């Protein structure tokens with residue numbers, strides 16, 4: 659199968675499974691799993707932070723971070739398109755009693771500084787207490803401009819807010835901008851990093867930040883049901899991914915550029931954007947469902963919408979991309 663729906667669809671390789679098989683384990687709820695401890699300290703070091711904490715999912719890692727930063731009745735400023743706001747079931751509000759203050763994202767994924775400044779509420783019993791600015795990098799595949807991040811974080815700090823980065827794909831951002839991961843994490847108080855996306859692990863995210871923040875998130879992880887036992891088998895996959903699957907993200911980015919170029923040559927397709935491992939393209943509405951079905955018959959999985967997203971990853975080769983593009987070409991040749 660050629661699966662372009664997401665970078666979450668990768669399967670653990672034999673070498674990754676071998677690393678999992680060999681993992682030394684213990685009960686991590688007791689803090690006894692040496693592989694989990696090694697993953698947490700390794701990721702903290704790579705991100706330039708004091709401490710790390712292993713989570714079963716990025717959703718839980720983000721939520722525990724929000725709950726560590728904000729108390730009941732506090733508020734976080736976030737983009738309308740941000741994962742922590744739009745794609746996590748409203749967890750901050752539902753489970754954290756934290757009010758989101760969503761702002762419209764600019765086309766490059768940023769939140770305009772003037773809108774952030776205007777959304778920060780004065781200390782007044784009428785208002786929720788604005789406590790946190792949450793950004794996302796990459797967002798829709800796009801790398802946030804470094805200058806923007808510095809300015810936004812500076813603004814947040816100057817108004818007494820903490821800052822969190824949903825860095826699910828921060829490794830893609832680091833590779834694309836040819837910077838160390840720590841450089842992209844440096845401005846933020848906390849960062850959540852996913853291992854089950856482009857890094858190719860089956861499960862897992864790591865939250866990094868100060869010792870104090872991670873201690874608070876540790877308590878919330880337990881409350882949220884995220885305490886795991888011999889999770890060293892999972893942490894071993896993440897350690898393997900850190901060693902083998904970070905630099906190679908450049909291949910995914912090159913494949914996404916190749917895919918965008920290929921689609922751009924098809925008259926009926928309008929490529930909207932390509933950045934890191936994602937391509938967004940528009941297809942004639944009437945053709946979306948039949949095209950998706952026709953591709954599926956050829957073993958190509960997509961989610962064809964008027965505005966479709968295609969994601970490259972380590973289980974896709976350059977030849978797979980070519981197969982996909984020529985299948986789309988053939989479809990439109992037959993349905994002109």
Ligand SMILES: *Cc1c(COP(=O)(O)O)cnc(C)c1O
Pocket residue numbers: 714715716717718720741742794824826827852854855863
């Ligand atoms: C995938 C993702 C997450 C976390 O998702 P899980 O499926 O819970 O691991 C968070 N933020 C972004 C931007 C993501 O893409």
